[in-house]
Amino acid sequence: MSTTDNGPAVEIPDEPVTDEARVVTVVSPKAAIVLGLLTLGLGLAVLLGSQSGDTTYRLASRDDLFELPEVTVPVTGTAIAALVVMALCTAEALRRYLGRLRLPMWLPIVFAVVAMTGFLTWAAAGGTVPLVGLLSGSVALAVPLVFGALGGVLGERAGVVNIAIDGQLLAGAFAAALTASIVGSTWAGMLGAMVAGALVAVILGVFAISYYVDQVIVGVVLNVLVIGVTSFMFSQVLAPNAESLNSPPRLSAITIPVLGDIPVVGAILFRQTVIVYLLYVAVAVVTWALYKTRWGLRVRAVGEHPKAADTVGINVVATRYKTILLAGAIAGLGGAFYTLVSVQGFNREMTGGAGYIALAAVIFGKWDPIRATLAALLFGFASNLQGVLSVIGSPVPSQFMLMLPYVVTVFAVAGLVGRSRGPAAVGLPYRKS
Amino acid sequence: MSDERPDLAKASTGPADDDGSAEPQATPPVDVDEVRRPESPPWHLVVRSITSGNAVVAVLSVVLALIVGSLMIMFTDESVRDSASYITARPQDFFSASWDAISGAYTALFRGSIYNNLSPTSEGRIRPLTETLKFSGPLIMAGLGVGLAFRAGLFNIGGRGQMLLGGAAAGWVALNVDVSGPLLLVLSVLAGMLGAGLWAGIAGLLKARTGAHEVIVTIMLNYVGFYLVFYALSKQGILQQPGSVNPKSLPMPEDAVLPRLLGDQFSLHLGFVLALVAVAVVWWVLNRSALGYRFRAVGENPHAARTAGIDVGRMYVVVMLMAGGLVGLAASNQVLGTVPDGVTTGLDAGIGFDAITVALLGRSHPLGILGAGLLFGAFKAGGFSMQAAEGIPVDIVLVIQSLIVLFIAAPPLVRALFRLPAKEAM
Structure with a gap:
């Protein structure tokens, strides 16, 4: 530092x-x-x-x-x-x-x-490299990561470390599958996912903000808790009643007129599902709001120097609660992508630790929404690359291809990012004295 | 924790070293505010509030977690839901069905982890307890690894990768080094510790040299380690069983297997004793050695530690090497003791991540980790028999475990829920 x-x-x-x-x-x-x-x-x-x-x-x-x-x-x-x-x-x-x-x-x-x-x-x-397939597949793999990273950036900018991103993604995926199956509408599923993500954030807030419990502890434990609850409910309730409770309608891709017809770019970016378009909006709005609005200034103030923020009349606790609720809803929406787009239906631990990769993207992106988004896209690209290359057949043993993205990340973090420095008051509960 | 503060004071007021090396100076020129910021880590407050007679809260936390677990079991039980549909007509059906579901679950949990009163033989009755100890061993060792890093201010999420590398190294030495007798076992265990230690050391070295965040690096190294071990296991000539296509090694040779402690009818092996030794060693290092003092100083405040003459970077490397070594011990325990029929990529068995919860519940204190490891070991042993006997998914154990950690960390919440008087000035 x-x-x-x-x-x-x-x-x-x-x-x-x-x-x-x-x-x-x-x-x-x-x-x-x-x-x-x-x-x-x-x-x-x-x-x-x-x-x-x-x-x-x-x-x-x-x-x-x-x-x-x-x-x-x-x-x-x-x-x-x-x-x-x-x-x-x-x-x-x-x-x-x-x-x-x-x-x-x-x-x-x-x-x-x-x-x-x-x-x-x-x-x-x-061989032949399907460039469009490679890149659009990368976007698809990166969507939950970007949502998670956005949620992470927002929380940490307000001074709350959010290790529970993985829990929020998983809870979102679970809730999306359940509500979409019951109601029969993907919109209900997305709403359910946001509520579930926010619910995890509420627990995080109660323990980390109101009861001053170490935020890292709460985050890690919440991930375990969500894995436990969703896996338990899956085996006890969802799996035995799969037709009525775990068969959500699939969200289909919508081609945006004109933009979707652009060669290469159109196919990659503008022939996607509603969740992806919501993602573009979310990245733009969060970035703009964080840097250009009064709300964003307050969030950043609360994360950098809560005492100073309190002195000028900002309600630190309320601001932190509101921000992590929003962050939780965003991360939860990312979870909906798993059950409404990638796979139809929920399965235990289906995020496979993506929340931790999103956390890495937050730090890699130096707590900035745009850079974190780019970092998440990079992870998506890397994990799609090995899939494509294993189809084409490459001279390297597949295990080395599979580990490549992670090795490159270690190099990048060590060589280019270096000492990453978060918001000053991140991880510290605020006690009004 | 109570022994920590006098210890700190003693060390910082002691005579300055003549060589003036890494020892802290008599009066470190440190801004007092920087060392003890008023709003600085809640860690101590939390720890103090637990150790200073908060046993009530600990017990109530377990009770609360069990209550939540009961509710989940109740609401997902078939017969409870059936009886709930006519609850106004015959409420007693609902209550007896609920009671059956909950008591059945917890009795099975108890029978699977402590004492099985249904078994006809005396071995069968105490077997669950030995199973608990067997499951606790690796949790304690890996928990110590995570906890030790915590004390130096590092978050080691890399338990999984370290387990895999350590297990592969231990397995390789056990299969390839041409030594017989107990020496082979010793060499294999040491290789496991070395493999995992070096793997964790990468994160420490990168943190020290380049400032790379250890959370990212250890997460990434989990994946890299997984694929590395996967490659070694599916390549003839490295670890793969000759003539096989499965990613699995040969079974461990007899000499390299940890001996069983209580004869052949119990699967408890020497690994648990190693865990107890590890607890003692880590306790001594943290509380009685200059190295442990430096670890804690770096963990409390790296800036102050640097000002006091401690080589912070070196401490990061050393603590990660040691933390990895402890996780490697847990890996050796798995490969050479619990599952000696061959190294696989599943040798981690979730221990790398469970270790984080164990370290958190144990407050990163060796004795706390011992207790937390025993508790979680009991849950692990009992959870499987609960699933077998009552058909309740073992995942409920995860829920109960994580709730216990959450509640124990928030005593005021537990007090408020049970309407206990707020604790007087801490």
């Missing part, structure tokens, strides 16, 4: 500091090291893996307005080109570190895209 760590070098201007000149640039060799390691990794893979031939990228999907041609690239040439660009990026990162310059945001992004293309081309040699 402090800049006195022996890790990053700190540049402090020699001349007397005026108000304008008080700019401290923190630079660190981490980025260059990590980029170098990744370049080396791909280089070794290309050298030892002996892949050759061509890789085809299919850009078109069904129902396109006009069909895009397939793009075929030679494996060796593309891999070498990618390696050269990656090496250049690494060199640039190194130069900036030596020159005490800040690393621009575009550098890791360019690196990531190029590295991904190079790797994909190499791994899928001789």
